[in-house]
Amino acid sequence: MLRRFIAAVAIALAPAALLAADRIELPAGPNRDLVYAKCRTCHDLQYVKESAGITADNWQALVEDMGQYGLRIPDAERDKIVKYLVTYLGPNPPAPAPAGSPSPAIDGAAMYARQCSACHQAHGGGIANTFPPLAGNTDLYRDRMFPVYVVLNGLTGAITVKGAQYNGTMPPFDHLSDAEIAAVIGYVRAAWENAELRPAGFVDVDESAVKKARAKPMNNTEVHAYRAAH
């Protein structure tokens, strides 16, 4: 008993307590990324996974219901989310599709609207006390790689952005491809007058830089410490 308790304490105090729940994977399919991007604002994906197998009517009702708990998305996006859930987490899901279909050209602005705006808001303003702004956020140019590490690994813990305190949890967005991450970071670094923060001679990240970062995963503490050190 005592030994088990020590083990429990050790895990609780380990600085690298990774939020494994944020790594819950859903079946691959069109618009899965929207589920990842929108639903994790309020809860992790275990509810979605545990609900797998409910009928189309039920998924429709459930996603509609989420509006009352704070989900704000355009109808077209909501329909896409429902379609994904009904298809891949309904009573008769299809067999997993083979990987390797060609990816269309990536639009950083569209990627931002789809993946980031649920929390950071359409114009990068964030939500006071809850989600830090990206507009005018000097973290974007803390160093070349920092935003890549945040998008790939998430960020948890107390930070100060534009003089305001935040202490939340951003889940990892490693479901995005290397090229998508490079595109969305490129977009945010230029949008909403963020280009004015850009240091002279700054080099944008490309797909290969993201690929290298992905090969070396970081835990919460490491990302937070990296931020403090740069």
Place this chain on the structure above:
Amino acid sequence: MEKKSGFSQLSRRQFGKLAGAAAAGTILPGYALRALAAQTADQIIPGKSAQMLIHNAKLGVMETPLTLLRQYAHTPKEILFCRFHYPHEGNAAWYASLNAPQRDDWTLEIDGLVARPRTVKLADIAKMDQVKRVSVIQCAGNGRSFYAAKQKVGGGQWKNGGMGNVEWEGVPLRHFLAEMKVLPAASVKWLTAEGWDQPATPEGSDFSKSYHIDDGALDNAILALKMNGEPIPAAHGGPLRLIIPGYYGNMNVKLLSKLMLMDQQSPSVFQSMGYRFPNRPVEPGQFKANDYTLENSRPTYAHQIKSVIFSPLPEDKPGSGAVEITGVAFNDGTAPITSVQVSADGGQSWQAATLKAAESPWAWYHWSAKASLRPGQNTLMSLATDALGRSQPLDGLTRWNPRGYEWNGADRVVITV
């Protein structure tokens, strides 16, 4: 089999030593943790047993394995189920804790249709006379997963572990309201309780619950400050929680910050749509998850009569021959449990279990019955009845509802010998 303490046998000092040793000696590399299959409860709320079953890490939602639950007369905080509605992050991170909340600044506001609104300090509530209430606290969604045998419903797939038997202590609600002399208007019909927690986004509905002011259950309600003899841990609603013995968990508002006396019930979605039960039996497809109205449904107030088998469980791997079947039973506390019928052959034959007196009208009763297991599959069942003649449905699916609340079908455990 029962222990009063257990986890709490470890003194604070011992815990401190362990924690220090652990911090000094155990820096696990990132990849080691990455390999963990899933996050355990102690990583979500420090101090929770790592054996808890997680339903949602971000919201701290977890249930108790019955193998743990059955070991204690009063369910300790380390294993009591937990259910929050909003992420415990940012300025809400403080309530992901089993420690006594350091919230001396806490106040309870009493407002609404009253001539004299009040704001009362926690310290002043603590000075008033306190009473104890041992009561089962149970998530309204407890047992939701069993409805899947008819048609699966969305949400956390709770088994039987979303419940506990807990000793609460606090100030009687009616006495408190009378003492405050807020002078309510004659038109006041509803009491609404609101918690401190806030939705993840500003557009979300806040959590609040309303009760009819004449509801008899409020006669036993307390403004609770203690749980199992200690200040209520924040994860379980401390420093102040409304406890209405015999009512489902959601009705026992955590982090209590406000009481409103109004002529209407709260428009919160948690009162008007969530946590409701249809007034008439419904079938899948015919009544959908968003079809609830104030007219066709009621809030999940009082516990439906229920029994749960604690042993043997499949994990116990019992052999064939004599076995003692044990478990608990409870209801809303308005009438005593009078019998628990037990079957060891899937309901073909039944016998009356021996009932042990409960600690209070709202606490759970322990029961036991002797039976015999045969090689092969044995379906154990239990079914409770109370003095008002209310009993569990033999087939819980007759109470199927699209949000999956109030499961109370005769319990079934299949043991393969």
